[in-house]
Amino acid sequence: MARFKGQAAYSVDAKGRVAIPAKMRNALTPEAQGTFTLTKGFEKCIYAYPQDGWKVKEDEYSQLNVNNRKARHLIRMILMWAEEVSLDGQGRISLPRSLSDYAGIGERALIIGAMDRIEIWDPEAFEEYLQEQTMDQESLAEEVMGS
């Protein structure tokens, strides 16, 4: 499965299209077939999962019990924002209005590789996000990963 890293800012054209950095495109496995599933991020951004990675997520959700109220709600919340998009001949995807509105994306978008997914941020929203994070990288690593 693809592992994404790096970051770059790209322009969003009048038709709502953004280029996916060539480095990340090249990291895609053939199984992804140049296709991503976009969803609302937990933060104010868009998550883009390559098709093969999304498949795994989806399989997890499909095992939830439909007779459980909370499970039904979770599935709705996740899937209603999910949208499948493919790279066009120029290596771009087009962002659905609903998602770019949610993420506050305007003329430019910041694209960040984050392991099994790509994140698409409004550059300013990302700045704000950084400000809010008070803990330094070292203590964070210790808290999250320290045994």
Added chain:
Amino acid sequence: MARFKGQAAYSVDAKGRVAIPAKMRNALTPEAQGTFTLTKGFEKCIYAYPQDGWKVKEDEYSQLNVNNRKARHLIRMILMWAEEVSLDGQGRISLPRSLSDYAGIGERALIIGAMDRIEIWDPEAFEEYLQEQTMDQESLAEEVMGS
């Protein structure tokens, strides 16, 4: 089996027809033969199962114990509202009055992909539903899916 995702609002015409989003139509397996079984949702909406998916549901219900009063009642409640509909040449289905009344659907309908089924909501009813749900997505995911 088909996996549905995404959401879109469509108009309901004077004849009670709604378009099914092309993305969802394309997700249908040939086995579904462009046919859905509609039934009352657990929430104030209509559930639409593709024919092949409905078959599986039916099998589940048929395995319930007929000697159990509550099981008999559940089966009645589900089946009495079930109605089979097919896509017309323009990719639409027509909503039976009884179901659209139940869901409170008027001029417009919100169509949501939810895994093995499609849900059809009145846009305002869906808004109300969202208001009622207090838990945020992150804690919900943690509770339902475990760490």
Added chain:
DNA sequence: GGAAAACTCCCCACTTTTCCCCACTTTCCT
């Protein structure tokens, strides 16, 4: 029992959106 009303199921026609392709500019690499 029969006429009127309602509902289905095909059509066809029009509008809007999407997507595919081509062309130009900029950046990167040797």
Added chain:
DNA sequence: AGGAAAGTGGGGAAAAGTGGGGAGTTTTCC
């Protein structure tokens, strides 16, 4: 410096969405 790859912008064909007519069937009501 020159060529190739990456990024940006826009035009046009095709598909999707919307609305309505009209034949045939069923339901309703007197």
